[in-house]
Amino acid sequence: MRILSWAYLALMFAFILLPVAVLVVFSFQDGRLPVPPFKGPTLEWYAKVLADRDLMAALGNSMLVALASSAVSVLLGFLAAAGFARARLPGSALLRGLIIAPMTVSYLIIGLGLLQAVNWIGLRPSLMATGIGHVVINLPLCFAILAASIGAPQQSALRAARDLGAGERQVLSLVLAPMIAPSLAAAFFLSFTFSWDEFIIAFLLTRFDVTLPVEIWSMLRSGLSPETNAVGALVFLVSVLVVVTLELLLFRKAAK
Amino acid sequence: MTIRMHKFCLAALGGLMTTTSLQAADLNALIWCDHADAALLEPFEKAHDVRVNVKEYEGTAAGLTLLDQSRPGDWDVMVIDSVDVARAAEAGYLAPLPADSVDTSTTFPEVALTDAMTVDGQLYGVTEKFGYNTIAYNKAAVDPADMESLGALWSGKYDGRIAIYDYYLPVLGLVGLAEGVDTADLDAAALGTLRDPLMKLRAASRQVSDVVGSQTALATGEVDILIGGGEWLTAVLHAENPDLDWTLPKEGGLVWAQAVAMVEGTEQPELALEFIKYILSPEGQARLATSSCYWGMPANKEAGAVLSDEEKAVLRWDDQAEYLSRAQLYPVPDADTDLAMQDLWTDMLQN
Amino acid sequence: MSIERTERRQAAGLAAPALLWTLAFFLLPFGAMVWMSLGHMEGRTVVPGPGPETYARIFSDPSLFRGIFVSLEITATVTVLSVALAWPLAWIIATRVPARWRRLALLLAVLPFWTSYVVRSYSWALVLGEKGVIMNALTGLGLLAEPVQIMATRTATVIGFTHFFVMLLTLTIYSNLVQLSPNYARAAEDLGASRWQVIRLVILPLTLPGVMTGAFLTFVLCIGDYITPQILGGNNELSLPQLIMLQLGRRGDFPMASALSVVLMAIVTLAYAASARWLKMDRV
Numbered sequence: 001m002r003i004l005s006w007a008y009l010a011l012m013f014a015f016i017l018l019p020v021a022v023l024v025v026f027s028f029q030d031g032r033l034p035v036p037p038f039k040g041p042t043l044e045w046y047a048k049v050l051a052d053r054d055l056m057a058a059l060g061n062s063m064l065v066a067l068a069s070s071a072v073s074v075l076l077g078f079l080a081a082a083g084f085a086r087a088r089l090p091g092s093a094l095l096r097g098l099i100i101a102p103m104t105v106s107y108l109i110i111g112l113g114l115l116q117a118v119n120w121i122g123l124r125p126s127l128m129a130t131g132i133g134h135v136v137i138n139l140p141l142c143f144a145i146l147a148a149s150i151g152a153p154q155q156s157a158l159r160a161a162r163d164l165g166a167g168e169r170q171v172l173s174l175v176l177a178p179m180i181a182p183s184l185a186a187a188f189f190l191s192f193t194f195s196w197d198e199f200i201i202a203f204l205l206t207r208f209d210v211t212l213p214v215e216i217w218s219m220l221r222s223g224l225s226p227e228t229n230a231v232g233a234l235v236f237l238v239s240v241l242v243v244v245t246l247e248l249l250l251f252r253k254a255a256k
Numbered sequence: 257m258t259i260r261m262h263k264f265c266l267a268a269l270g271g272l273m274t275t276t277s278l279q280a281a282d283l284n285a286l287i288w289c290d291h292a293d294a295a296l297l298e299p300f301e302k303a304h305d306v307r308v309n310v311k312e313y314e315g316t317a318a319g320l321t322l323l324d325q326s327r328p329g330d331w332d333v334m335v336i337d338s339v340d341v342a343r344a345a346e347a348g349y350l351a352p353l354p355a356d357s358v359d360t361s362t363t364f365p366e367v368a369l370t371d372a373m374t375v376d377g378q379l380y381g382v383t384e385k386f387g388y389n390t391i392a393y394n395k396a397a398v399d400p401a402d403m404e405s406l407g408a409l410w411s412g413k414y415d416g417r418i419a420i421y422d423y424y425l426p427v428l429g430l431v432g433l434a435e436g437v438d439t440a441d442l443d444a445a446a447l448g449t450l451r452d453p454l455m456k457l458r459a460a461s462r463q464v465s466d467v468v469g470s471q472t473a474l475a476t477g478e479v480d481i482l483i484g485g486g487e488w489l490t491a492v493l494h495a496e497n498p499d500l501d502w503t504l505p506k507e508g509g510l511v512w513a514q515a516v517a518m519v520e521g522t523e524q525p526e527l528a529l530e531f532i533k534y535i536l537s538p539e540g541q542a543r544l545a546t547s548s549c550y551w552g553m554p555a556n557k558e559a560g561a562v563l564s565d566e567e568k569a570v571l572r573w574d575d576q577a578e579y580l581s582r583a584q585l586y587p588v589p590d591a592d593t594d595l596a597m598q599d600l601w602t603d604m605l606q607n
Numbered sequence: 608m609s610i611e612r613t614e615r616r617q618a619a620g621l622a623a624p625a626l627l628w629t630l631a632f633f634l635l636p637f638g639a640m641v642w643m644s645l646g647h648m649e650g651r652t653v654v655p656g657p658g659p660e661t662y663a664r665i666f667s668d669p670s671l672f673r674g675i676f677v678s679l680e681i682t683a684t685v686t687v688l689s690v691a692l693a694w695p696l697a698w699i700i701a702t703r704v705p706a707r708w709r710r711l712a713l714l715l716a717v718l719p720f721w722t723s724y725v726v727r728s729y730s731w732a733l734v735l736g737e738k739g740v741i742m743n744a745l746t747g748l749g750l751l752a753e754p755v756q757i758m759a760t761r762t763a764t765v766i767g768f769t770h771f772f773v774m775l776l777t778l779t780i781y782s783n784l785v786q787l788s789p790n791y792a793r794a795a796e797d798l799g800a801s802r803w804q805v806i807r808l809v810i811l812p813l814t815l816p817g818v819m820t821g822a823f824l825t826f827v828l829c830i831g832d833y834i835t836p837q838i839l840g841g842n843n844e845l846s847l848p849q850l851i852m853l854q855l856g857r858r859g860d861f862p863m864a865s866a867l868s869v870v871l872m873a874i875v876t877l878a879y880a881a882s883a884r885w886l887k888m889d890r891v
Contacts, residue, residue: 001802005703012696013715016774020719022740023730032496035476035738053294076625083621087614099625102633104879106831108848109868113636116643116861119325136633139625168617197724200833204855208284208309216725218312220838222289222549223492224471229733232726239721247714314856320651321859416756422842463759463841476738478758591650598858599668606670606677606845 020236027229034226045230055231058215062196065127065211069134070191074184076135077142082172085150085158096147103140110136111201118205125207133201138191145190149183150176189246281306283527286319286334288312288514289549290385296543300534306527314423316340317594323349328521332528338513339588341373341381351518352378357529358536362557366580367513381515384535385544387552388502388583389426390509392485394474396499403481406434406507410456414481418461419473421484424601426510429587430483431457433507442587444596451600457483458604467550474500491551491570504579511583513555538562545571644865653862661866671850671863675870678847681761682830685768686822692769693776694818698806700777701784713781717774728838731767732758735839759841767835772828776821783817784810819885826878831871847871 026034030042049055080099089095102110114133118125154176161175177184199213206214212235219228285291287310297308313319316337323331336344344350352375360368360382367386373379393403397417402408409418420427428447429439431454437446462479463469467489473479475493482489486509490500516535518528534540541559545552546567553571554563560573572579589597645656647664665671700712719727734740735758742754757763787810795809796802833848840846845853847867854864879886 005699009699019730019734022734033475036743080622080625083618086618089618099629108831109872112868113640116639117636132632207311213725220468224468232723236722317858318856476736478737603670605842606673
C-alpha cells in the first residue's frame with residue numbers, strides 16, 4: 001500500500017508536470033521548431049518576446065482588465081454578501097440564485113450574449129466590454145466566498161457596532177471588511193487569476209486592444225515557433241513566483 | 257475601505273475608457289495575419305506618425321460580418337480575397353479608389369484582376385500578394401513523381417499521411433480539379449459530385465488543421481502531404497527542414513490573390529490611400545511578401561529589386577510565369593453555393 | 608416592525624448593485640441571445656423570429672446534431688476520468704504525505720494552473736505529437752515499435768482536459784478530506800473495518816458532496832471549452848463550442864450560434880438538475 005501510494009504520487013506528478021517541463025525546455029530551443037531533438041539552449045526567443053510590442057501591450061491590457069474587474073467583483077460581492085447577512089430579503093433564495101447563476105453557465109455563452117448585447121446597443125467591442133464580462137463570471141465566485149465567510153460571530157459584531165451607533169458605511173468598512181480580510185484577499189486573488197487567464201470572452205469582446213490569452217492565440221495561429229513557448233514559460237514563472245511569495249507570506253503569518 | 261476601493265475602481269475604469277477610445281491618428285485595418293507583422297507596419301507608422309490598429313479575420317463572410325457589426329468610420333482599410341472585391345463593393349462595403357491614384361502597370365497581369373475589381377467604372381481594390389493552394393509535401397518521405405498528380409492522394413498509397421488545410425474554398429477547388437471541374441464552373445450542381453471524393457479524401461487523411469497545426473504535422477513528420485498547402489506554408493519552415501517542398505500537379509492548382517481596399521465610410525480616406533500606396537510600393541511589397549505569418553509572392557514585380565536572391569529562390573520568383581499559366585483562380589461562389597460549400601465542409605469535419 | 612423595514616431596505620440597497628449587474632450583463636444578454644436563436648439566416652441577413660427554423664436545422668442536420676453527442680461523450684469521459692485520478696491523489700497527499708511536505712505536494716499538484724490556459728493545450732500538442740517527448744521515449748526504450756497516433760484524436764483532447772481537471776478536483780477533494788475529522792476513520796477501524804473498507808465505506812461517502820461539486824464544475828467548464836478540442840482534436844470531430852465558433856467565425860450566423868448555445872445551456876441545466884441535491888454551489 002505504501003509503495004503503491006508513492007508510485008501513484010510519482011506517476012501523477014509526472015503527468016501533471018510533464019507538459020510544463022516540455023514547454024519550458026523547448027522555449028530554449030535553438031531552432032524554429034519546439035519539438036525534439038533539443039538543439040541546445042538559446043535566449044533568442046525570450047529576447048523576441050520582450051521586444052514584441054503587441055505582446056507587451058496585451059500584457060498591460062490583461063493586467064488592467066484583471067485588476068479592474070477583480071476590484072469591481074470583490075466590491076459588488078462584498079456589498080451583496082453584507083446585504084444578505086443584514087436581513088432576510090423576500091425571495092432571498094431566488095436572489096442568491098440569480099447572483100450565483102453565471103457560475104453554472106459556460107463562458108462561451110456569457111461572451112456570446114454580451115457580444116450580441118454590445119452590437120445591439122451599438123457599442124464597440126473593447127477592453128471595457130471584456131472587463132464587464134469578467135465581472136459577470138467572477139461576481140458569483142466572490143459572492144460565494146464572502147457570503148460563506150460571514151458567519152454568526154461576524155453578524156453579532158456587526159449588530160454590536162450598529163447598536164453602538166456606527167453608520168452603515170462605518171460598519172462595513174471598519175468592522176466587517178477587516179474581519180473578513182483574508183476572504184476578501186482570496187476572492188480578489190481568485191478573480192484576478194480567472195480574469196488573467198480567460199480567453200473566450202476576451203476573444204469575442206475585444207477588437208484592437210486585446211488581452212494576453214487572445215494575443216497568444218493569434219501567435220499560435222500564425223505559425224509554429226518557440227516564441228509561444230517562451231511567452232508561456234515567462235507567464236508561468238512570474239505567476240509561480242507570485243504564488244510562492246504569497247504562500248510564504250501567508251505561511252509565516254499563520255506560523256506566528 | 258469601500259470608498260477607497262470605489263475610487264480605485266473608478267480610476268481603473270477610467271483607464272479602460274481612455275485606452276479604448278480612438279485617437280485621431282489611428283488607422284484601423286481589417287486584415288489577414290500577414291499584415292500584423294510589426295516589420296511591415298512600423299515604417300508606415302513612423303513615416304505618417306500614426307498607429308495602425310489591426311484586427312485579423314479569415315474568410316470573406318466573417319470579414320463582412322465584422323463590418324456589419326461595426327459603425328461607419330470604424331474601419332479604414334481591409335484585406336480581402338481579390339475575387340470577392342466586386343461582391344463586397346456591390347454590397348456597399350468598400351469605397352472606390354480615386355482614379356489614377358494607384359499604379360497597377362507593374363502588377364503580375366494574371367493576378368491583377370483589375371477588370372474584376374472594377375464596378376461601374378470605378379476601381380475598388382488592388383491585388384497585393386498571391387500564391388498557390390496546391391500540394392505541399394515532404395520529399396524525403398514521399399515520391400515526388402507521385403505528387404505530379406492529385407490522383408495520388410486518392411490512390412491509397414498515402415492513406416493516413418495526409419493533412420487537409422482547414423479552409424473550404426481552396427480545398428474544394430482542388431478536389432474539383434481532381435474531378436476535372438474548373439473552379440469557374442464550381443456551382444451547386446458540381447458541388448454534389450464533389451461530396452464523394454471529399455469524403456474519401458477525408459478517410460485517407462489524418463487531420464484537418466489550421467496553419468500551425470499543418471506546420472507542426474508536416475515539420476514533425478506526422479503527415480507527409482498537405483492538400484491546400486503551398487509556399488506560404490513551407491517557406492517559413494525552409495531553414496529547418498529543406499525537404500519540405502510543394503508542387504503544382506498536372507491537374508493544376510489554385511492561385512490565391514489578396515487585395516487591399518478602402519472601407520466605405522472611412523473618415524480618413526487620404527491616410528487610407530497612403531497606406532494602400534505604401535503596401536503596393538516595392539519596399540512595402542517586399543516586407544509583405546516575407547511577413548512573419550506567411551510568405552507569398554508580391555503582386556508588384558518591382559519588389560523583385562528589393563527582395564534578396566535567397567528570398568526570391570524560396571518564393572520561386574523565376575517559375576511564376578509557368579505556375580501562373582497552369583493555376584486557376586479561387587472559386588467565386590454565390591451566397592447560396594457558399595453556404596452549401598460550408599455545409600459540405602462541416603459535414604466533412606464531423607464525419 | 609419599522610426597524611425591520613429599515614434593515615430590509617438597507618439590505619436590499621447593499622445587494623442591489625450585484626443584482627443589477629447580473630441582470631444587465633448576464634440575464635438581459637442571455638435573453639437577447641435566446642431571442643436571436645429564434646430567428647434565422649437568409650443569405651447574409653438575419654430574419655428575426657420567433658420561429659423554430661434554426662432549431663429545426665440543428666435536429667435535421669446530422670453534423671450539427673452529432674456535435675451534442677461528441678460534446679457529451681468527451682465531457683463524460685473527462686469528468687469520470689478526472690475524478691477517478693484526482694481522488695487517490697488528493698487522498699495520498701492528505702493522509703500519506705508527511706504534514707510538513709503536504710503544502711508543497713499540493714502546490715506541485717496544481718502548479719501548471721499558472722501556465723496560460725491557451726499555452727497549456729499547446730504544450731500537450733508538443734508532448735503528444737509523433738515526434739513528441741512521449742513517443743520518442745516509448746520508441747526509444749523499445750516499448751513501442753512504431754509511434755501511435757495520439758495527437759489530433761479524441762484521446763488527445765481527453766488527455767488535455769483531464770490534465771487540467773485533475774488539478775482542479777485534487778484541490779477541491781483535498782480541502783474536503785482535510786476537513787474530515789480523523790475520528791470517523793478511527794471509529795470505523797475500532798469497529799473492525801479494514802483500511803480499504805474505511806476508505807470505501809466511510810471516507811469516500813463523506814467526500815461525496817465535494818466530489819459532486821467538483822465534478823459538476825468540471826462538466827460545465829469542459830463542455831463549454833473551445834480551445835482544448837480545437838488545438839488537440841485535429842478537427843476530426845466537432846464539439847458544440849467548435850460548431851458555435853464555426854458558425855460565428857466563418858459564416859456570421861448569429862442565430863445558429865445562439866441556438867447551439869441554448870442547446871449547450873440546456874444540457875448544463877439538465878446536468879445541474881440531476882446533481883443538484885449533492886451540490887453546494889454557494890459553498891464552493
